[in-house]
Amino acid sequence: xxxxxxxxxxxxxxxxxxxxxxxxxxxxxxxxxxxxxxxxxxxxxxxxxxxxxxxxxxxxxxxxxxxxxxxxxxxxxxxxxxxxxxxxxxxxxxxxxxxxxxxxxxxxxxxxxxxxxxxxxxxxxxxxxxxxxxxxxxxxxxxxxxxxxxxxxxxxxxxxxxxxxxxxxxxxxxxxxxxxxxxxxxxxxxxxxxxxxxxxxxxxxxxxxxxxxxxxxxxxxxxxxxxxxxxxxx
Amino acid sequence: xxxxxxxxxxxxxxxxxxxxxxxxxxxxxxxxxxxxxxxxxxxxxxxxxxxxxxxxxxxxxxxxxxxxxxxxxxxxxxxxxxxxxxxxxxxxxxxxxxxxxxxxxxxxxxxxxxxxxxxxxxxxxxxxxxxxxxxxxxxxxxxxxxxxxxxxxxxxxxxxxxxxxxxxxxxxxxxxxxxxxxxxxxxxxxxxxxxxxxxxxxxxxxxxxxxxxxxxxxxxxxxxxxxxxxxxxxxxxxxxxxxxxxxxxxxxxxxxxxxxxxxxxxxxxxxxxxxxxxxxxxxxxxxxxxxxxxxxxxxxxxxxxxxxxxxxxxxxxxxxxxxxxxxxxxxxxxxxxxxxxxxxxxxxxxxxxxxxxxxxxxxxxxxxxxxxxxxxxxxxxxxxxxxxxxxxxxxxxxxxxxxxxxxxxxxxxxxxxxxxxxxxxxxxxxxxxxxxxxxxxxxxxxx
Numbered sequence: 001x002x003x004x005x006x007x008x009x010x011x012x013x014x015x016x017x018x019x020x021x022x023x024x025x026x027x028x029x030x031x032x033x034x035x036x037x038x039x040x041x042x043x044x045x046x047x048x049x050x051x052x053x054x055x056x057x058x059x060x061x062x063x064x065x066x067x068x069x070x071x072x073x074x075x076x077x078x079x080x081x082x083x084x085x086x087x088x089x090x091x092x093x094x095x096x097x098x099x100x101x102x103x104x105x106x107x108x109x110x111x112x113x114x115x116x117x118x119x120x121x122x123x124x125x126x127x128x129x130x131x132x133x134x135x136x137x138x139x140x141x142x143x144x145x146x147x148x149x150x151x152x153x154x155x156x157x158x159x160x161x162x163x164x165x166x167x168x169x170x171x172x173x174x175x176x177x178x179x180x181x182x183x184x185x186x187x188x189x190x191x192x193x194x195x196x197x198x199x200x201x202x203x204x205x206x207x208x209x210x211x212x213x214x215x216x217x218x219x220x221x222x223x224x225x226x227x228x229x230x231x232x233x234x
Numbered sequence: 235x236x237x238x239x240x241x242x243x244x245x246x247x248x249x250x251x252x253x254x255x256x257x258x259x260x261x262x263x264x265x266x267x268x269x270x271x272x273x274x275x276x277x278x279x280x281x282x283x284x285x286x287x288x289x290x291x292x293x294x295x296x297x298x299x300x301x302x303x304x305x306x307x308x309x310x311x312x313x314x315x316x317x318x319x320x321x322x323x324x325x326x327x328x329x330x331x332x333x334x335x336x337x338x339x340x341x342x343x344x345x346x347x348x349x350x351x352x353x354x355x356x357x358x359x360x361x362x363x364x365x366x367x368x369x370x371x372x373x374x375x376x377x378x379x380x381x382x383x384x385x386x387x388x389x390x391x392x393x394x395x396x397x398x399x400x401x402x403x404x405x406x407x408x409x410x411x412x413x414x415x416x417x418x419x420x421x422x423x424x425x426x427x428x429x430x431x432x433x434x435x436x437x438x439x440x441x442x443x444x445x446x447x448x449x450x451x452x453x454x455x456x457x458x459x460x461x462x463x464x465x466x467x468x469x470x471x472x473x474x475x476x477x478x479x480x481x482x483x484x485x486x487x488x489x490x491x492x493x494x495x496x497x498x499x500x501x502x503x504x505x506x507x508x509x510x511x512x513x514x515x516x517x518x519x520x521x522x523x524x525x526x527x528x529x530x531x532x533x534x535x536x537x538x539x540x541x542x543x544x545x546x547x548x549x550x551x552x553x554x555x556x557x558x559x560x561x562x563x564x565x566x567x568x569x570x571x572x573x574x575x576x577x578x579x580x581x582x583x584x585x586x587x588x589x590x591x592x593x594x595x596x597x598x599x600x601x602x603x604x605x606x607x608x609x610x611x612x613x614x615x616x617x618x619x620x621x622x623x624x625x626x627x628x629x630x631x632x633x634x635x636x637x638x639x640x641x642x643x644x645x646x647x648x649x650x651x652x653x654x655x656x657x658x659x660x661x662x663x664x665x666x667x668x669x670x671x672x673x674x675x676x677x678x679x680x681x
Contacts, residue, residue, distance in 0.1 A: 016454075016455065016499070016500070016502060016503070017499065019469060057349070057353060058343075058345060058389070059345075060345055060348045060349040060350055060353070061348065061456075114467065119467075120463075120464060120466070120467065120469070121467055121468050121469065122468070122469050123468060123469070123470050149468065150468065153468045153470045204421075221268075
């Protein structure tokens with residue numbers, strides 16, 4: 001075996017640009033989320049950070065970038081400039097105000113373009129977690145959102161928080177025949193679902209598959225869900 | 235892939251083999267995947283890994299138990315497989331599992347070869363070639379036994395960066411050739427006909443997935459990702475179907491450059507490709523041109539094994555930057571840094587070229603018969619202790635070597651002794667006669 005005198009720069013894949021995978025997390029921080037729900041949501045996101053970092057490490061071919069938007073009476077970016085997952089940390093959010101989901105989708109739509117997402121992209125992963133009924137013109141926002149090429153191609157996941165969430169609205173957001181919203185009726189569910197919804201689509205980029213498209217593959221995985229035993233039900 | 239809320243088996247859970255003769259206990263959770271979870275387990279004084287299937291998975295994969303029973307019965311194809319040793323059950327549980335040897339901590343996943351620092355494992359090209367050689371050998375033994383792996387990808391294969399030994403895991407997908415597959419495979423590793431859903435995995439699709447793995451190990455990149463891939467701004471399902479299924483095209487296809495390298499984007503790949511041994515490039519080219527469309531024309535394990543064995547000894551490195559190049563190509567300047575290269579010396583052995591670079595060990599398999607064994611050395615190249623640039627060959631064998639130097643009478647090199655190397659010298663290793671040659675300086679041809 002030959003031993004080069006210096007570390008060989010000959011496989012300089014660092015100079016090769018990786019295809020990007022943008023993960024966009026949209027969180028309902030309206031007044032109905034106040035109390036243990038928002039606490040659980042914060043806990044769920046905080047515990048998802050290391051898991052997403054780990055699955056990103058297992059996919060060295062792609063560059064995972066994260067953005068976070070919260071919405072109540074307004075839509076506000078917590079992280080607007082996409083941050084490399086390795087540098088991502090969680091800042092707690094607070095609850096209060098209305099449920100302007102339409103505004104949130106408009107804000108995300110406005111950021112789904114080649115200026116923010118230049119070069120080679122994987123379909124973005126957009127995760128929406130909400131506990132209520134939109135109080136603005138949601139359908140107009142959704143229409144504009146789904147007309148966007150990046151949004152159309154995206155893996156769209158939704159988590160319904162509590163038994164009173166509007167499943168129909170979340171299904172319209174997912175807009176896929178077999179993928180359903182995840183129904184988190186208690187804190188342990190929410191933690192598991194947030195972790196799964198943010199990491200599973202990233203994992204899917206390099207895992208064995210028996211399905212024809214990524215969202216169908218994820219829908220197949222949903223069948224494995226079993227309810228967590230707990231006395232506290234939202 | 236795991237859904238949330240899979241119930242873990244608690245530490246201390248007792249299990250037994252299917253006959254109920256041997257009993258063991260679960261010591262701890264290791265990790266979980268789509269089919270099941272893996273635990274550390276003790277069985278009759280030994281430490282093992284135990285894979286326990288999710289209930290939902292055994293309903294889906296109805297052939298699983300039969301496959302595993304067959305695998306356990308026939309045993310591992312060679313020592314590179316972490317093979318199922320015994321099926322196990324737990325009282326009151328619907329599912330089942332199996333025990334296998336534990337993978338030691340000094341093994342790295344193949345992904346670490348292309349990971350971002352600090353996770354990256356840096357290996358030289360000859361080290362990468364040896365890994366590929368061992369993979370060829372392992373899959374040759376598997377396929378020769380009438381089995382196919384079905385899901386070759388860099389997630390289930392591990393290597394030891396020191397010994398360059400390999401371990402092939404997740405052998406529960408291994409199936410008898412011709413039986414219905416339990417899985418399509420992993421994105422970007424599936425053969426085009428599997429991507430198009432025209433066939434289920436078989437030994438010929440294994441050959442394709444194996445060649446993709448080799449390309450990743452050597453190049454750190456996918457063989458079908460070129461201009462066309464770069465032009466897809468969003469890689470959606472349709473784009474993937476086109477790139478890897480319906481219209482696959484090799485990055486270095488000599489006839490069709492529609493998916494060729496893009497200036498400024500693929501430059502490091504072009505440099506590396508130019509500096510690979512030509513017979514290895516020919517095999518890759520065949521694997522990803524005719525082999526893309528005709529499964530019967532795919533490169534076979536023996537051909538890979540032979541090419542990688544030769545390539546592992548035929549590389550030299552630039553003294554300035556360390557960039558590696560094929561010793562016989564005779565490049566006048568380094569393709570990586572542009573520095574002038576000294577004309578390289580090599581031994582023209584019956585089984586391939588041997589680069590005469592300090593530290594390089596001369597293996598028996600280059601001189602005569604026998605399967606590749608990178609540990610059995612008959613000689614080693616050494617730098618002169620005080621004269622830079624002067625190199626010699628030390629005799630590590632038990633026999634005297636007859637040596638003919640240009641313009642001198644033949645002499646004998648006893649075991650343990652070293653002799654200076656120059657072009658035109660001839661060594662007699664027993665009946666095998668080998669000459670020292672100097673690469674003819676020339677500009678390396680373009681891709």
